[in-house]
Amino acid sequence: MELVTKSEQRKKIHPHKFTLWVAIASIMMMFAGLTSAFIVKSNLVGWSDVKLPKLFWVSTAVIIASSITVQMALRSFTQRNMTAYRGLIATTVALGILFVVLQWLGFNELWQQGYHWKGSAGASQFLYIIFGLHAIHVLGGVIALLVMFMKAFFGKVKLYSAVPVDVAATYWHFVDILWIYILLFFIIIG
Numbered sequence: 081m082e083l084v085t086k087s088e089q090r091k092k093i094h095p096h097k098f099t100l101w102v103a104i105a106s107i108m109m110m111f112a113g114l115t116s117a118f119i120v121k122s123n124l125v126g127w128s129d130v131k132l133p134k135l136f137w138v139s140t141a142v143i144i145a146s147s148i149t150v151q152m153a154l155r156s157f158t159q160r161n162m163t164a165y166r167g168l169i170a171t172t173v174a175l176g177i178l179f180v181v182l183q184w185l186g187f188n189e190l191w192q193q194g195y196h197w198k199g200s201a202g203a204s205q206f207l208y209i210i211f212g213l214h215a216i217h218v219l220g221g222v223i224a225l226l227v228m229f230m231k232a233f234f235g236k237v238k239l240y241s242a243v244p245v246d247v248a249a250t251y252w253h254f255v256d257i258l259w260i261y262i263l264l265f266f267i268i269i270g
Contacts, residue, residue, distance in 0.1 A: 096247050104254050107217065111210065111258065115265050118206045122269070130207050132266055133189040139182035140263060146175035147256040150225070154249045158242050166232045172252070173229045176222045183215060207266065214255070214262055221255045224248040 093101075121127065153168035195204040228248050 094243050096243055097250070100247050100250060104251075107254075107258070110213070111262070114206070114210050114213070115262075115269075118210070118265075119269060121206070130190070130195055130204055130266065131193075132263070133186045135182055135186040135189060136263060139179050139186065140260065142175055142182060143179045143256045143259055146172050146179065147253050149175060150249045150252045153228075154242065154245050157240075157245045160240060162232070169225065169229050169232050173222070173225045176218070176225050176252070180215075180218060180222065183211075183218075187211070210262055214258060217258070218255050221248075221252050224251060 122129075149168050149172040153165050153172055156162075156164035156168055190204075190207070195207065225248060228245060231244075
């Protein structure tokens with residue numbers, strides 16, 4: 081009887097993972113609504129498109145690389161290879177911070193090109209809202225990665241529960257995929 085109970089417990093999703101998936105679903109709906117509104121508004125008279133800086137492609141490569149390193153970090157953690165985990169989580173944090181810096185530089189370039197919050201370029205308001213909301217989610221991911229980094233290097237309790245690392249990695253993959261979606265959306269539609 082006890083074996084059945086343990087088997088059933090293994091099939092249940094951890095509450096933190098479930099909460100993450102609910103949050104991801106709601107964030108996806110928000111971005112779907114914003115991009116849908118962009119499509120509707122782009123048919124208005126006087127609408128002008130935004131040309132994205134090439135620096136955004138560099139930041140895309142950086143966030144994809146960080147997604148690879150966070151997955152490798154998760155694998156190292158589950159294999160209890162803490163030396164590799166520490167190096168990979170540190171690399172992921174560095175790449176996450178580099179992504180934020182590259183985004184900042186890219187938006188400075190857009191601002192210098194005249195894409196401001198106010199003005200005739202209708203797409204720029206959507207651009208700042210959509211990319212700004214993504215930036216908030218990226219900052220949340222960087223904070224989660226920093227927490228994992230701090231625990232890896234300065235944590236006193238050696239608990240090998242992979243759930244926090246898995247949740248942070250899943251969220252980081254999500255902001256990676258979301259960035260690619262937004263970038264491609266503005267290239268194809270915007």
